[in-house]
Amino acid sequence: MSFKERRKSLQKIEFITLSIGAQDFCMDIILVREIRGWSKVTTLPHSPLDVLGVMNLRGAVVPIVDLSARLGLGRYEATDRDVIIITLIGDQTVGFVVTAVSDIVELSRDEIQPMPNIGEGAENLFVKGIVTSDDKTLRVLDINNIGDSMALAREIA
Amino acid sequence: MSSLTELRAIFFQECEEQLEDLTDGLNAIEAEVEETSPDPDQVNSMFRAVHSIKGGAASFSLDAIAQFAHAYETILDELRGGQLLTTSDSIPVLYRAADYLADLISLAAAGFEPDPDRLALQTSEIMSLSQAEPVAEPEGDFLADFVPLALDDDGALPVDNGPELPVFNISFTPTAALYANGHEPVQLFRELETLGRLKVDVELDEQAPWDDPHPAATWRLSLASDRSESDIREIFEFAEPHAQLQVSLSDGTVDVPQHPMAQTDNAANVQEVEVDDPAGITEPDTPDSVLPEPTIKPPAPHKSTVRVDLGQVDELINLVGELVITQSVMTQSLLEHSGPVSRNVMATLDDFKSLTRIIQEGIMAIRAQSVKPLFQRMARIVRETAQMAGKEVRFTSEGEDTEVDRIMIERLVDPLTHILRNAVDHGVEMGPDRLQAGKEEAGCIRLSAAHRSGRVVIEVSDDGAGVKRDKVLASAIAKGLIQATAQLSEGEIDRLLFMPGFSTADVVTNLSGRGVGMDVVNSEIRRLGGRVSIISSPGEGTTISISLPLTLAVLDGMIVDVGGETLVVPISAILETIRPDPSQIHQIGPSSRMVAVRDMMVPIIELGQVFGYENSSCRRDEHILFIVEDENGTMFALAVDQIRDQRQVVIKSLESNYGHVPFVAAATILGDGQIALIVDLDEVTHRISNPPPTSVKHKRAYA
Numbered sequence: 001m002s003f004k005e006r007r008k009s010l011q012k013i014e015f016i017t018l019s020i021g022a023q024d025f026c027m028d029i030i031l032v033r034e035i036r037g038w039s040k041v042t043t044l045p046h047s048p049l050d051v052l053g054v055m056n057l058r059g060a061v062v063p064i065v066d067l068s069a070r071l072g073l074g075r076y077e078a079t080d081r082d083v084i085i086i087t088l089i090g091d092q093t094v095g096f097v098v099t100a101v102s103d104i105v106e107l108s109r110d111e112i113q114p115m116p117n118i119g120e121g122a123e124n125l126f127v128k129g130i131v132t133s134d135d136k137t138l139r140v141l142d143i144n145n146i147g148d149s150m151a152l153a154r155e156i157a
Numbered sequence: 158m159s160s161l162t163e164l165r166a167i168f169f170q171e172c173e174e175q176l177e178d179l180t181d182g183l184n185a186i187e188a189e190v191e192e193t194s195p196d197p198d199q200v201n202s203m204f205r206a207v208h209s210i211k212g213g214a215a216s217f218s219l220d221a222i223a224q225f226a227h228a229y230e231t232i233l234d235e236l237r238g239g240q241l242l243t244t245s246d247s248i249p250v251l252y253r254a255a256d257y258l259a260d261l262i263s264l265a266a267a268g269f270e271p272d273p274d275r276l277a278l279q280t281s282e283i284m285s286l287s288q289a290e291p292v293a294e295p296e297g298d299f300l301a302d303f304v305p306l307a308l309d310d311d312g313a314l315p316v317d318n319g320p321e322l323p324v325f326n327i328s329f330t331p332t333a334a335l336y337a338n339g340h341e342p343v344q345l346f347r348e349l350e351t352l353g354r355l356k357v358d359v360e361l362d363e364q365a366p367w368d369d370p371h372p373a374a375t376w377r378l379s380l381a382s383d384r385s386e387s388d389i390r391e392i393f394e395f396a397e398p399h400a401q402l403q404v405s406l407s408d409g410t411v412d413v414p415q416h417p418m419a420q421t422d423n424a425a426n427v428q429e430v431e432v433d434d435p436a437g438i439t440e441p442d443t444p445d446s447v448l449p450e451p452t453i454k455p456p457a458p459h460k461s462t463v464r465v466d467l468g469q470v471d472e473l474i475n476l477v478g479e480l481v482i483t484q485s486v487m488t489q490s491l492l493e494h495s496g497p498v499s500r501n502v503m504a505t506l507d508d509f510k511s512l513t514r515i516i517q518e519g520i521m522a523i524r525a526q527s528v529k530p531l532f533q534r535m536a537r538i539v540r541e542t543a544q545m546a547g548k549e550v551r552f553t554s555e556g557e558d559t560e561v562d563r564i565m566i567e568r569l570v571d572p573l574t575h576i577l578r579n580a581v582d583h584g585v586e587m588g589p590d591r592l593q594a595g596k597e598e599a600g601c602i603r604l605s606a607a608h609r610s611g612r613v614v615i616e617v618s619d620d621g622a623g624v625k626r627d628k629v630l631a632s633a634i635a636k637g638l639i640q641a642t643a644q645l646s647e648g649e650i651d652r653l654l655f656m657p658g659f660s661t662a663d664v665v666t667n668l669s670g671r672g673v674g675m676d677v678v679n680s681e682i683r684r685l686g687g688r689v690s691i692i693s694s695p696g697e698g699t700t701i702s703i704s705l706p707l708t709l710a711v712l713d714g715m716i717v718d719v720g721g722e723t724l725v726v727p728i729s730a731i732l733e734t735i736r737p738d739p740s741q742i743h744q745i746g747p748s749s750r751m752v753a754v755r756d757m758m759v760p761i762i763e764l765g766q767v768f769g770y771e772n773s774s775c776r777r778d779e780h781i782l783f784i785v786e787d788e789n790g791t792m793f794a795l796a797v798d799q800i801r802d803q804r805q806v807v808i809k810s811l812e813s814n815y816g817h818v819p820f821v822a823a824a825t826i827l828g829d830g831q832i833a834l835i836v837d838l839d840e841v842t843h844r845i846s847n848p849p850p851t852s853v854k855h856k857r858a859y860a
Contacts, residue, residue: 039830040831041832042722042723042824042831042832042833042834043722043770044811044815044818044821044834045767045768045769045770045818045819045820045821045834046768046769046818046819046820047818051815053832054811054815054824054832055832056482056826056830056831056832058479059475059476059478059479059482059809059826060809060813060814061809061810061811061813061814061815061824061826061832062814063814063815091813092813092814092815093814094814
């Protein structure tokens with residue numbers, strides 16, 4: 001391993017950890033713009049099932065995606081304590097509804113194991129690795145992939 | 158390098174302004190009595206415009222523009238000098254030349270070289286106006302005697318040498334003692350310059366031994382002044398004992414060299430010395446300008462403007478939109494949550510509200526632009542079309558100062574071009590026919606713009622033959638657009654002109670008649686949130702009027718509830734709102750219903766169904782119906798549950814963060830901070846009249 005590669009693998013990346021239902025995930029914090037409480041969304045006609053609608057983010061119209069549905073974990077049930085993670089994917093601002101945001105962790109690339117192939121499923125498509133820290137198993141979400149699939153979902157909508 | 162590119166961009170922007178001034182001037186002198194010398198102020202401003210273009214073009218080595226502008230300038234100079242009079246023949250040539258100059262500039266802006274033959278042709282056309290003897294200088298050579306002016310040329314033009322003044326030739330050879338006594342020739346010359354127009358040359362004695370302390374320079378000055386010789390000698394009073402001074406009156410003609418370049422070859426060792434301007438009395442950089450003559454009127458004060466990046470203005474508009482929304486959210490939450498609010502707070506809130514409104518209006522106004530450049534462009538189109546059609550057309554415009562959102566101006570170009578071409582080609586009759594009908598030979602086309610009750614109305618009217626309704630009807634039947642048995646009112650026949658595929662022209666000319674046009678005009682105007690209407694009376698003319706919203710950033714909308722959701726329906730499309738009596742509604746087929754509106758059966762569109770909202774809270778017969786009209790004039794009734802409000806909403810793009818949503822034109826943010834979708838009526842009605850194929854594959858192709 002060259003010095004450069006080694007340094008890269010040691011470099012810590014910050015991840016935000018979140019939970020959807022009882023499952024734990026994390027995503028690269030670079031993509032996250034802000035975290036907001038839940039507020040009512042305006043539904044869009046003929047939208048894919050996992051697009052809940054749009055909400056007003058200081059004047060911008062931001063689509064809100066049900067991450068649970070997107071990952072194939074069943075549809076989202078609204079509660080007041082839900083959290084919206086606003087991300088910037090490419091030049092689009094997209095919000096994701098999750099059950100809770102818990103922590104920020106620093107991980108080096110070494111610590112992320114590739115996702116073992118455990119069969120087909122939407123979930124696998126959006127998870128790029130797995131991390132075991134302390135007592136939890138975190139799956140690292142590939143938000144860019146999730147964003148791409150949104151364009152896909154829109155087309156067949 | 159980038160700064161040069163920037164300068165170039167600025168030059169082209171300024172060219173547009175100059176061209177506008179030029180066209181203004183042309184319009185003004187055209188309106189004056191013929192066969193006269195035109196208003197010198199107008200010609201001067203035209204001259205300045207062309208001169209600035211020439212100067213700028215020369216600095217960027219845009220030779221074609223410089224050359225043509227030079228020719229134009231020559232003619233304008235003759236106009237100014239009175240050698241050339243404006244006649245009905247010369248005005249069109251001047252217009253054509255102005256058009257060609259605009260072409261040259263846009264070619265150059267796009268980085269193309271003009272066609273040299275065309276350039277030569279146009280140049281000779283404009284030069285043919287010249288009353289002067291053929292210019293001796295070979296063409297293209299003018300650059301040698303032309304000093305490009307600075308880019309920030311403030312319009313200083315070479316002022317004609319006023320009345321001829323006596324010229325004194327002064328020779329001044331200082332000795333070392335002059336300097337030893339603390340005299341400085343430059344000071345003396347400055348002093349001299351206060352007396353009149355001074356020209357300074359210096360002769361250096363290059364043979365002078367290098368170790369000789371005596372000055373080796375002799376100044377030769379010429380001063381055009383109405384002062385006496387003794388006044389001049391007085392300046393040298395203290396210097397004279399230490400120098401050789403000769404003052405003589407020259408032959409009376411102005412001997413001051415007209416141009417520095419002309420003098421340089423007199424003697425190889427003559428150098429130019431520029432005298433610093435002592436107090437800014439004379440124009441810097443123009444040594445041969447005389448003191449301003451009191452008879453020359455100063456040019457009309459120019460409106461000072463600031464160039465601002467459009468993106469910045471848009472950003473501001475967005476932010477102010479936010480401010481308005483935040484303000485109403487704040488008001489609402491104060492009212493809802495904090496119990497009784499003191500009168501004081503309410504008053505402050507009201508002030509805040511009106512201030513934000515004022516700011517919003519101000520910002521919107523920044524984006525607005527007068528329709529003048531658009532109208533000037535249209536004038537050109539009318540001229541060219543009239544020439545091609547062989548008709549004589551007089552074009553007038555009104556309300557050029559009306560301001561419209563600049564995006565709107567850009568998008569009005571094509572529709573207006575179509576309408577005006579049609580007016581010239583189909584509206585105005587041929588000259589002989591007009592005479593027969595007892596009208597003036599020249600047709601008249603009027604383009605006007607005005608603000609009317611919060612909208613902009615643009616009208617194109619001609620005094621032609623009007624819509625030939627029998628012909629229109631026959632043509633529409635022949636093309637299968639309507640049934641042969643259809644009974645249409647006059648207004649309905651006129652509206653056939655806007656149907657896709659309609660054309661009455663027997664022969665397709667290259668101007669119009671291809672059957673694309675008026676329907677495109679209609680759909681484009683609708684896309685801008687406007688409406689087109691046509692009024693025509695046979696033998697008297699046709700008026701097409703376009704009514705547009707003031708801006709594309711806000712929209713007048715009806716805020717409605719449909720199936721528990723809030724939607725906004727653009728008011729521009731709504732013809733009327735009705736709460737129908739159950740007896741008016743007729744069930745037709747399993748699911749579709751019609752409503753009878755004054756003996757007309759109008760299909761009902763359930764907006765809730767279209768949008769896929771299931772839980773419509775209202776019973777079906779309690780709906781409110783909006784009667785809307787699509788681009789073909791077909792009527793539809795939109796069913797909504799409840800009307801909540803009617804107000805201006807700020808348009809927000811859905812596409813930037815998400816993508817196109819079927820049946821939705823855009824979104825907006827309501828006073829409570831919630832997003833409401835704006836209904837795309839064209840898409841809704843289009844979908845109903847052309848039901849979509851069911852399979853996903855086809856659906857995609859459709860989208």
